[in-house]
Amino acid sequence: MIVVKKRYVFVFEGFGKIRRLDSLRERKGWEVLEFPKGFAYNGYGCGLFPVSSQNNDENTHQIYVCTGYAHKREDRILSTSLFTTNFSDFGKSTLAPLYKSKAPVNVLHEDGFPSNMFFHISTTALPHIKEPLPPYTKSLRGPPSNLIAIVGEKALHIFDETNLTWLSGDTSLGEE
Numbered sequence: 001m002i003v004v005k006k007r008y009v010f011v012f013e014g015f016g017k018i019r020r021l022d023s024l025r026e027r028k029g030w031e032v033l034e035f036p037k038g039f040a041y042n043g044y045g046c047g048l049f050p051v052s053s054q055n056n057d058e059n060t061h062q063i064y065v066c067t068g069y070a071h072k073r074e075d076r077i078l079s080t081s082l083f084t085t086n087f088s089d090f091g092k093s094t095l096a097p098l099y100k101s102k103a104p105v106n107v108l109h110e111d112g113f114p115s116n117m118f119f120h121i122s123t124t125a126l127p128h129i130k131e132p133l134p135p136y137t138k139s140l141r142g143p144p145s146n147l148i149a150i151v152g153e154k155a156l157h158i159f160d161e162t163n164l165t166w167l168s169g170d171t172s173l174g175e176e
Contacts, residue, residue: 001116002048004061008087012046012065018083020090031090045069045112047150051082052120052161059087064159065095066150067107078106080159080166100164108166111152118150121158 001011011019016035022028046068050061065081079097086092098105123145146161158168 002050002063004050004063004085008061008085010048010063010083010085012048012083013044016095018093018095020085033090033093035095045114045153047111047113047118047152047157048116049118049148049150049159052146052148061085061087064098066113066157066159067110069110069112078108078110080105080107098164105164106166107157108168109152109155109157111154111157113150113152115151118148121147121149123147 001009003009007023009021009023011021011030013019018033018035019030020033021030047064047066049064049066051064061084063083063085065083067078067080081095082098083095084093145163147167148159148161150157150159156168157166159165160167
């Protein structure tokens with residue numbers, strides 16, 4: 001579940017079903033939007049976090065949707081998708097897999113995100129990540145990366161929004 005513009009509540013139920021409630025029009029009830037099975041996410045417990053740099057269109061809003069669990073292992077999808085909602089016509093909302101250089105942007109480790117906790121972190125936190133990092137993260141020449149940490153059940157996942165890359169799925173949560 002994620003709240004947008006202090007007005008809209010979105011619930012991603014899994015298996016391509018997304019519900020929306022407009023808190024200013026509660027009598028209208030929940031609107032439901034369904035996408036084909038296996039299209040962009042297939043399961044439950046997916047992570048949701050807003051795109052940091054929203055476009056200037058007041059009628060749309062973008063949300064990243066990452067993995068989650070599948071009921072069957074063979075149905076598991078590790079991809080990250082981009083949900084673009086249309087406030088005036090929910091039926092015109094889109095959900096599409098996120099690609100970088102024609103390759104899907106995949107989460108590094110299977111995980112669920114029931115608490116949907118995320119926060120921005122500084123690049124100074126990168127030396128503390130146990131997994132190997134891409135070379136560009138060590139360079140001071142490029143623009144600073146916009147890093148978002150998403151807390152999963154099994155790991156802390158770090159998404160580099162600037163470069164559309166998952167940097168870590170550090171599974172050492174709670175270890176000393």
